[in-house]
Amino acid sequence: MIQDSERWHDAIVKIAEIASMAANGGEDPDSGPYEGEASEEAPQKGGIVCTPKQLPARLLILAAETAMKINPVNAPVLGPFAAMADGFQVSEPMRIAVLTSKYWGPAPRKLTVSFMESTPTDLKNRILSHMNAWNKTACISFVLTNGTGDVRISRRSGGYYSYLGTDILHIPKNRQTMNLQGFTMSTPESEYKRVVRHETGHTLGMPHEHMRKALVNRIDPAKAYKWFLQTYGWDKATVDAQVLASLDEASLMSTPPDQTSIMCYQLPGVITKDGKPITGGTDINATDSAFAGKIYPKGPVKSQPAAADAYEEDWPESDDVDVSV
Amino acid sequence: MGRLIEVDDPLKCPSRLAVHAGDMLLFRAAGGRVRSGQGVVEMLGPFLQAILVEGGEVLTPQGPPNTVLFRACRPGHAVVDVITGDPFYQPHTTSCELTVES
Numbered sequence: 355m356i357q358d359s360e361r362w363h364d365a366i367v368k369i370a371e372i373a374s375m376a377a378n379g380g381e382d383p384d385s386g387p388y389e390g391e392a393s394e395e396a397p398q399k400g401g402i403v404c405t406p407k408q409l410p411a412r413l414l415i416l417a418a419e420t421a422m423k424i425n426p427v428n429a430p431v432l433g434p435f436a437a438m439a440d441g442f443q444v445s446e447p448m449r450i451a452v453l454t455s456k457y458w459g460p461a462p463r464k465l466t467v468s469f470m471e472s473t474p475t476d477l478k479n480r481i482l483s484h485m486n487a488w489n490k491t492a493c494i495s496f497v498l499t500n501g502t503g504d505v506r507i508s509r510r511s512g513g514y515y516s517y518l519g520t521d522i523l524h525i526p527k528n529r530q531t532m533n534l535q536g537f538t539m540s541t542p543e544s545e546y547k548r549v550v551r552h553e554t555g556h557t558l559g560m561p562h563e564h565m566r567k568a569l570v571n572r573i574d575p576a577k578a579y580k581w582f583l584q585t586y587g588w589d590k591a592t593v594d595a596q597v598l599a600s601l602d603e604a605s606l607m608s609t610p611p612d613q614t615s616i617m618c619y620q621l622p623g624v625i626t627k628d629g630k631p632i633t634g635g636t637d638i639n640a641t642d643s644a645f646a647g648k649i650y651p652k653g654p655v656k657s658q659p660a661a662a663d664a665y666e667e668d669w670p671e672s673d674d675v676d677v678s679v
Numbered sequence: 680m681g682r683l684i685e686v687d688d689p690l691k692c693p694s695r696l697a698v699h700a701g702d703m704l705l706f707r708a709a710g711g712r713v714r715s716g717q718g719v720v721e722m723l724g725p726f727l728q729a730i731l732v733e734g735g736e737v738l739t740p741q742g743p744p745n746t747v748l749f750r751a752c753r754p755g756h757a758v759v760d761v762i763t764g765d766p767f768y769q770p771h772t773t774s775c776e777l778t779v780e781s
Contacts, residue, residue, distance in 0.1 A: 511707035515742025556741040586710025619767040
C-alpha cells in the first residue's frame with residue numbers, strides 16, 4: 355500500500371507538471387501560474403529563482419481532478435493511456451499511476467533505435483523514416499544508434515507488436531521492444547506505413563483505436579466469438595482482449611472514434627452488427643497527426659523543475675478549501 | 680520425457696512431422712486449429728508473450744497473440760493449421776500433418 359501511495363503521489367505530480375505546461379500553451383512556465391515566491395532554501399545566484407510549491411499530499415488527488423475539470427486540455431494527456439489499465443475505474447489512483455507511467459512527457463525527446471539482428475543500412479533507414487513520420491507533428495523523434503537502443507527492433511517471427519510508451523525502458527536489453535516480423539526492402543511501402551507507423555504509435559504510448567466504445571459497439575459479440583474461434587482458434591478471452599474490450603471514454607480525448615486511424619485494426623463485416631467492416635487505418639491520418647502533436651507538442655516547451663525539487667507546504671486540514679467545479 | 684519443440688518459423692515447418700505422445704509443439708503464430716485428429720492433438724492458447732520485469736510487474740506488448748501450443752496427447756494422426764502474420768490483415772495459414780507415436 356505504501357508503494358501504491360508513492361506511485362500515486364508521483365503520478366499526480368507528473369499530471370500537475372503536464373497540466374501546467376498544457377495550460378501555459380508551451381509558454382515559459384516562469385510567467386505562468388507557477389510564478390511565485392522564491393524558496394528560502396533555493397540558491398539565489400544570478401537573480402530570482404522560483405521553486406514551485408507542492409500541495410499537501412491529501413489534496414493532490416482533488417487538485418488533479420479539479421485541473422482536469424477546469425481545463426479539458428488536461429484530459430487528452432491521459433486519453434491514449436486509458437487502455438493500459440483496462441478494467442480499472444478513472445477514480446482509482448493506481449489507474450492514473452499506470453497511465454501516466456507510459457507517457458514520455460511533452461518535452462522534445464530523441465529515442466535511440468537499434469536492431470536485434472544484422473540489418474542492412476538501407477533497411478534500417480527505411481524503417482526509421484517511417485517511425486519518424488510521427489515526428490512531423492510530435493516532438494519525439496527516433497535516431498539510429500550502433501549501441502543498444504531505447505527501441506530495439508526484431509524482424510524475427512512473433513508477428514507485429516510493440517511495448518507501450520515508457521514500458522520499453524523496462525524491457526531487458528537483450529529483448530526487442532518492437533517486432534516487425536519479416537520486414538525487408540522487398541516489403542511493400544504500404545506495409546511500412548500500415549505496420550511500422552502503427553507499432554511506433556504504441557511506442558509513443560497510443561492504444562488501439564478499434565477499442566473505442568463506439569467501434570466496439572458495432573461488433574456483434576456472438577459473431578465475433580464464432581468467427582475468431584473458427585478462423586484463428588481464439589478463445590473467448592482472447593477475442594475479448596483483442597476486439598471486444600472498450601476503452602473508458604471518460605478519460606479519452608474528445609475526438610470522435612476514428613476507424614481510419616492508424617491505430618485501428620481492420621475488422622471484417624462478418625462480425626459487425628450491420629455487416630459493414632471496420633475499415634482500419636492504413637497510414638497516419640490527420641486526426642492521428644493532430645493528436646500526436648497535442649500530447650507531444652512541438653515548440654518551446656520548457657521542462658518543469660523536477661518534482662523532487664518542489665517542496666510541500668502544509669497547513670491545518672481544517673483550512674482546506676472545498677472547490678466544486 | 681516430453682519435449683518442448685519450438686517451431687520458430689512456422690512457414691519453414693515441414694508439412695509432415697513425427698512427434699511423441701507427451702511432446703509439446705510451440706509455434707510463433709497468431710492462431711491455430713486442430714483441423715483433424717481432435718484428441719490426438721490438442722491446442723493450447725493462443726498466447727501473447729509477455730515479460731516479467733524487475734519489481735514483479737508483467738509487461739504485455741500491444742499486439743495480437745503470437746504463440747500457439749499443440750500437445751501431442753496420444754498416438755495417431757492429426758492435421759493442424761497455424762496462422763502467422765497479421766491476423767487482422769492478410770494472415771497466412773500453414774498446415775502440418777502430425778504423426779504422434781507412442
